[in-house]
Amino acid sequence: MQGTVSPEAIIDNGIMAIDTATCLHCGACVGACPPNSIFLNEVLITFDDSCTQCGLCVKTCPVGAIDFPRGHKRSELR
DSSP states (O other): OOSOOOGGGEEEOSSOEEETTTOOOOOHHHHHOTTOOEEEOSSOEEEOTTOOOOSHHHHHOTTOOEEOOTTOTTOOOO
16 A cells, blocks of 8 residues: 555455545446455445455555555555
8 A cells, every 4th residue: 555554544354455545436446356346335445255366456546545455465554
């Protein structure tokens, strides 16, 4: 994730982690997700357990609001 992130702004459900303060709710991640595991509304972005952690949403997010969960070998969360 880019910049300094408040720990309270990060939702990490063990599948993927979302910086809710940074997320624009633009939907780029939804369109990039091969198994359609991402659900988005005006308030919340969620991932279901069909997520394969392929990382396309991480690469696609224009503001870097999505990352792998804490402890994942590809996670940049601190």
